[in-house]
Amino acid sequence: MIELEGKTVISLNVNGDSHEVMVRPSDILLDVLREQLGLTSAKAGCKNGDCGACTVMVDGWPAKSCLMLAVEAQDKKIITVEGLGGKAAVQKAFVEANAFQCGYCTSGFLMVCHALMTQHPVMPDEIVIEEWLQSNLCRCTSYQEIRKAVHLMYDSLQAADV
């Protein structure tokens, strides 16, 4: 990043692939993922870090991609829902628990739950789950379904270990 104005080419590692993108210093990761890479699973719900709909995984941790500049994401491993491949425990769990209705917040919840399991391979206390999930908002479900999905996600992991 030599130029401070105008656009610069940077490299982002997303879902295991390296992509060259042209960004301004002020471009947020969310917009670059959506508009340049076509990875629209991450949604803009507030662009202010309040709703969590844009959550992606950055080096194994959940991050709100509306609060992260694209340039900050260089040299990090970014995973979006598209990168889960449709077979992740968290995806099956959300389907089984009926943990979404309109689906708009779902990608954010999937990524925060997936990161939770990455950081806590054994199911943590309920209070830890709540701490991890409470900065993601859902307006459709009662949250009970999402809580159930987290349990099912860990159950399936246990079942796989046996």
Next chain:
Amino acid sequence: MVTSIGKSIQRKDAWEKVTGFAQYTDDFPTTGVLCARLLTSPYGHARILKIDTAKASAVKGVKSILTGDDFKELHGPLLLDRPALAQNVVRYAGEPVALVVAQEESVAERAVRLIEVEYEPLPVLLTPSESLSQGAVLIHEKVTGYKRMLTDIYPEEGTNIASRYHIQKGNAAEALKKCEYIVQKQFSLPPSDHLAMEVRTARAEISSDGQVQIMTSSQSPYAVRQQISGAFMIPAGQIQVTVPFIGGGFGGKSAVMLEILAFLASKSVGGKAVRLIITREQDMAAPPSRIGLEADITIGADKDGKIQAAQMIFRLDCGAYTDISPYMAKAIAADCTGPYHMEHVLCDSLCVYTNHTYATAYRSFAHESYTFCMERVIDLLAKRCGWDPLEFRYRNAIHAGSTTPTQVPYTESLIGDLRKCLSRARQLSLWDAGSRTAIKQNTVKAKGIACFWKTENPPTDAISGATVTFNTDGSVNLVTGVVEMGSNGQTHLAQILAEKLGIPCEKVHVVLSVDTRAAPEHWKTVASLTEYMAGKAVLRAADDLLQQLRSNGSQVFGCPISDIEVSHGRVYSIRNPERFIEFKDIAQGYQAPDGTSIGEPVLGRGGMMLKGLSMLDPQTGKGKTGPAWTLGAQVVEVEADITTFSYRILSALTVMDVGKVINPESMRSMVAGGMAMGMSMASREAASYDSQGVPQAPTLRTYKLMHIGQEPDYQVDFVETPQDDSPYGMRSYAEHGLIAIPAALGNALSNAFGIEEVTLPLTPENIWKASQKEKP
């Protein structure tokens, strides 16, 4: 044979939604699409003296700038009172004043900031009472001058009243005089926001031959077509509206607003594709939100605890423009008593302009607001009469021999069974274990109960339709105009079709996006009427399909149509069931082994128009606004600290008469979701304004929703009293989990703290304030 009905069949959109494949309006490619941004009013009420766009126009990449001077058209579903961009005057903070179209979002945003507007502030009216007071400024100079789209909208000359509905059944004034117990209360409830997770957005493009393409996050694609066609004199067929997945609607996306702006934006740049992007903060202030409500209620019971009469005035705070609010005033009037037997009812329901953000439908069409008021006075009346609140409701429940406020006679099929709901609620909530228990010093557990009912208020001629086609594997494609916004109506429609055709639900593919040129018109995806309206159309399409399959079968088997049976995906003659043809071999017509072609391809279609509805008689309110009612009872339990007025919601129960449970898990989760939305709204949500009408918390950081960890234990149970004219007897149910939750929470807290004047939102601060007023 039951293949689908009554089973917890997985959502049809489940895997699309967990893999990121589900596309919402703003997920479509933006390459080559211009971006439009809005400048909105910072004033609640002001005259626009001057708009200077020179600096903004000079920004590189700006394509056009529009202001209210550029148009004369007015918009609205019922009363044409709203300009697309403010014309000479702004009537609420957040009202669109100018629109910038630019090459990129960042350019549009910069240009918006450079537009200079001079305002002259005008007096601000923030409650219906203020707007109705003597000498109040008129928010609309000549409300009777606006064009009415339907005849039952009654603006009152020289006032801020946009419409009024009157119910007079029996003689309430006389009956109240004879009552032993009377409760008289006033209420003032604030507006709040829908807060769907997807911010509203729309795109438009106009081809050189005048074809208008609109893609939008709307619950009402056909209304978008109709309103743009009507306002700009474009033949409806030239307008194609598409709606992909939408990220929650809750009524907030039933109003037509951004689509008009996007259309104007595209028109201003020679028809190029434009996407209109608004911020979350604008989404909370510019497009319509939930109504506020004032109510004065007097209700009386005899010495035996039987409710005799009620007199009510409801004043809806519809904000600066009417949108659908007059019909919400009508809806409140039509259901004003709640699900109780009352012989004497006098009700006036007024739709009143204020300088708030204008209102539109919100999950349950204003029922949550009036139900809060009514169920509070029912609780207080029970107390005065010395009755247990649940028992009191049971005693007064609507029953055979009763009529509704609009004089529709009770039948079980039409209205449902409240007593069954109450009995079940009594059992499941352990009501008899005590409604208020001290658990330690200063901490009590308390329960509250509230009931609800709701009928719908569609236009009397609302329509729906369905088409069904076959795939070569014998599976079918179902196309309706129903928008998928989370309520899972499409899966339920697939179940209805699968059941009727006798095939597994996996063999029914639903088209989840709506294209007004491809799907038969469905009035709007609102009022929880999907299963009733589109469901009926689906059944008719299925009948049509079956008839054609029989016709093909009779030709193949050479026997009369009456001998042909269709079931389990097979067509056969009852005379020889062993010889059958599978759908895949006969649905596209049949080819005999020698190559002879027999029959025709099978294409099912069904349409329905609502029947038997009427406008309300202006003098008495007599009439029928919706096809049927859904009712239920809800119980909330709280644990409250009586010294700090803080509380935790422990549990919430809904028992609802849904007619028929066609998908237990889907319906349970929809009702629980409604309860959660009601709980969040009741416990913390309100649009707060300063004295000049400027929103004080227009961001998600300051307008707090409930998050995980704050939710109580939700329990949902169903009673099944079939609605005879509905598919499989099912009633509308999708909004209803919300309706009496605010009231039940209010009743629980009133019970916990011993305070009568609880109001929304039920924050510790508001409860404390009430306690200070009621100090002995």
